Amino acid sequence: MPxxxxxxxxxxxxxxxxxxxxxxxxxxxxxxxxxxxxKEKKVRGQGVEIDNRAIYACVAKGxxxxxxxxxxxxxxxxxxxxxxxxxxxxxxxxLHLETVLKxxxxxxxxxxxxxPNFAHYRARLRLAFAGKAPVTSSLPYxxxxxxxxxxxxxxxxxxxxxxxxxxxxxKIFINERGVIRFFPNVFAQIGIFQISA
Amino acid sequence: xxxxxxxxxxxGVGTVEIKSFSFDSLLLESGERLGPVTxxxxxxxxxxxxxxxxxLISHALSGDAHVAGVxxxxxxxxxxxxxxxxxxxxxxxKYFVVCSNVLGGCKGSTGPSSxxxxxxxxxxxxxxxxxxxDMVHCQKRLIDHxxxxxxxxxxxxxxxxxxxxxWLVRYPSKIRSAIPVATAARHTPQQIAFNEVGRQAIMxxxxxxxxxxxxxxxxxxxxxxxxxxxxxxxxxxxxxTEKFGRQKQVxxxxxxxxxxxxxxxxxxxxxxxxxxxxxxxxxxxxTKAMDNFDVSGGNSLQKALYGVKTKVLVVAFESDWLYPExxxxxxxxxxxxxxxxxTFCRVHSNYGHDAFLLEVNEQSHLISHFLKKVFNGYxxxxxxxx
Numbered sequence: 291m292p293x294x295x296x297x298x299x300x301x302x303x304x305x306x307x308x309x310x311x312x313x314x315x316x317x318x319x320x321x322x323x324x325x326x327x328x329k330e331k332k333v334r335g336q337g338v339e340i341d342n343r344a345i346y347a348c349v350a351k352g353x354x355x356x357x358x359x360x361x362x363x364x365x366x367x368x369x370x371x372x373x374x375x376x377x378x379x380x381x382x383x384x385l386h387l388e389t390v391l392k393x394x395x396x397x398x399x400x401x402x403x404x405x406p407n408f409a410h411y412r413a414r415l416r417l418a419f420a421g422k423a424p425v426t427s428s429l430p431y432x433x434x435x436x437x438x439x440x441x442x443x444x445x446x447x448x449x450x451x452x453x454x455x456x457x458x459x460x461k462i463f464i465n466e467r468g469v470i471r472f473f474p475n476v477f478a479q480i481g482i483f484q485i486s487a
Numbered sequence: 488x489x490x491x492x493x494x495x496x497x498x499g500v501g502t503v504e505i506k507s508f509s510f511d512s513l514l515l516e517s518g519e520r521l522g523p524v525t526x527x528x529x530x531x532x533x534x535x536x537x538x539x540x541x542x543l544i545s546h547a548l549s550g551d552a553h554v555a556g557v558x559x560x561x562x563x564x565x566x567x568x569x570x571x572x573x574x575x576x577x578x579x580x581k582y583f584v585v586c587s588n589v590l591g592g593c594k595g596s597t598g599p600s601s602x603x604x605x606x607x608x609x610x611x612x613x614x615x616x617x618x619x620x621d622m623v624h625c626q627k628r629l630i631d632h633x634x635x636x637x638x639x640x641x642x643x644x645x646x647x648x649x650x651x652x653x654w655l656v657r658y659p660s661k662i663r664s665a666i667p668v669a670t671a672a673r674h675t676p677q678q679i680a681f682n683e684v685g686r687q688a689i690m691x692x693x694x695x696x697x698x699x700x701x702x703x704x705x706x707x708x709x710x711x712x713x714x715x716x717x718x719x720x721x722x723x724x725x726x727x728t729e730k731f732g733r734q735k736q737v738x739x740x741x742x743x744x745x746x747x748x749x750x751x752x753x754x755x756x757x758x759x760x761x762x763x764x765x766x767x768x769x770x771x772x773x774t775k776a777m778d779n780f781d782v783s784g785g786n787s788l789q790k791a792l793y794g795v796k797t798k799v800l801v802v803a804f805e806s807d808w809l810y811p812e813x814x815x816x817x818x819x820x821x822x823x824x825x826x827x828x829x830t831f832c833r834v835h836s837n838y839g840h841d842a843f844l845l846e847v848n849e850q851s852h853l854i855s856h857f858l859k860k861v862f863n864g865y866x867x868x869x870x871x872x873x
Contacts, residue, residue, distance in 0.1 A: 334828075336823070336828075336829075342832070342833075342834070342835060342849075345832050346832075346849075346852055346853070348830075349830060349832070349852070349853050349856045349857060350852070350856045352856070352859075352860035354798075354828050354829060354830050355830050355831075355832075356819060356823065356829065356830065356831045357831050357832050357833045358816075358831075366820050366823065366824060367823070367824065368824065
């Protein structure tokens with residue numbers, strides 16, 4: 291994924307988070323977002339990550355990180371342990387998505403979720419005209435190597451939240467040009483949602 | 488990052504001297520009083536003016552105060568020489584590193600082989616039962632003696648990790664960070680069982696004489712067997728297979744059951760060299776202290792850690808079945824639920840429990856960066872490199 295795009299979704303998440311709050315980043319990767327949150331928003335940050343190399347990168351940045359997978363990372367925590375729980379680019383890779391989401395809404399007062407929009411028009415075109423599984427800048431993997439387990443559109447997620455009575459507090463849609471305001475389900479490459487129980 | 492033991496060939500700390508510190512008496516956790524108590528220790532690097540750069544290393548069962556460097560006229564690098572020295576994980580150009588031999592040990596600190604002032608003879612089994620907590624109380628005395636108000640960190644693997652956890656619970660305000668490696672908050676029945684077989688091997692040796700062997704032949708056979716059992720638990724199936732396979736030693740066979748597999752020869756060698764440097768009674772006392780250890784005294788560790796401001800780095804190793812990952816995770820869980828700032832990493836390794844002595848690169852990366860963060864007052868800096 292181009293780094294610009296990464297910085298845009300990080301920038302947006304950065305803007306959602308109150309200074310000096312507590313943040314748990316599930317699937318924090320190399321700790322880039324947490325690092326910026328700690329530095330710029332003075333948050334009390336904690337990451338969870340499964341990949342050793344990513345963990346070493348977190349430690350090198352001085353970011354607190356726990357080796358573990360997202361599916362089992364939440365159960366231990368008490369209710370409302372964190373002001374924010376971040377699942378950025380990781381929800382679609384979680385095995386037991388419903389359990390994780392419910393736990394996330396229990397452990398975090400607010401949950402921020404960022405995921406690639408499977409209904410972006412380029413993905414649609416590739417599927418419709420080439421007859422091939424989408425490979426785009428926000429969905430960069432071939433079908434045989436993708437870590438993504440769930441393929442969802444931003445519209446799917448809105449429907450899902452409605453059906454589960456989750457409150458959508460904020461929704462922001464982006465592509466490589468910036469923030470999208472119209473027809474997000476077609477033009478957004480990434481959807482970022484802030485939800486609460 | 489490449490695996491291996493060979494990367495760190497930087498010049499070490501050079502020649503180091505053994506120091507010692509004594510105090511009149513210590514009230515043990517059992518309620519008994521022991522004294523006088525001597526601790527033998529070594530230091531590396533120098534204490535800064537603010538006395539804010541001191542790191543205590545706690546050693547494992549068979550370790551001692553000699554962590555790094557060599558002794559005058561000898562070629563005997565310390566047991567963590569790869570981790571402690573200029574430019575290494577515990578960088579002696581920045582930090583002042585201290586390690587003392589544990590109470591109950593046999594490398595100069597007071598233990599069962601020391602002279603009992605009441606009788607003028609070695610204590611042997613008159614030595615009181617000691618705990619990991621007692622070891623830590625002694626270390627605290629030493630740190631006070633060195634004029635250190637607050638340690639930058641306490642680091643240790645295996646039994647050393649138990650001491651680290653003990654510091655964390657007993658003296659959290661005296662340590663800015665804690666690094667327990669390949670350890671547990673308490674022993675499982677399996678861990679106690681292995682130690683008990685070791686102790687029984689010693690006590691079944693006719694030379695043991697109920698611990699009174701200091702003026703005659705020591706129970707070397709029993710102690711060697713205890714050490715052999717230990718070594719089996721320190722390695723993994725994979726590391727043994729890689730190291731020995733089913734290779735046989737080329738040697739004449741005087742009788743049917745002469746050890747002929749290489750792994751047998753290795754264990755014999757390990758057992759036989761161990762008895763030259765370790766006291767059988769110390770082995771009994773120290774393993775018992777490990778078995779009796781429960782960092783939170785049967786209560787919840789999480790509760791014991793509430794409000795603790797110490798930063799914690801927990802490290803476990805993938806193939807370590809003696810102190811498996813789930814025991815480290817238990818520590819991590821208590822820390823995270825208590826709101827303690829914690830980092831946990833399970834390092835890939837085939838070495839089994841021995842990994843904490845052998846996986847230098849990964850451990851160095853984790854420990855050096857973690858310490859840097861703590862030392863710089865937890866400020867996240869802009870300069871980082873992976």
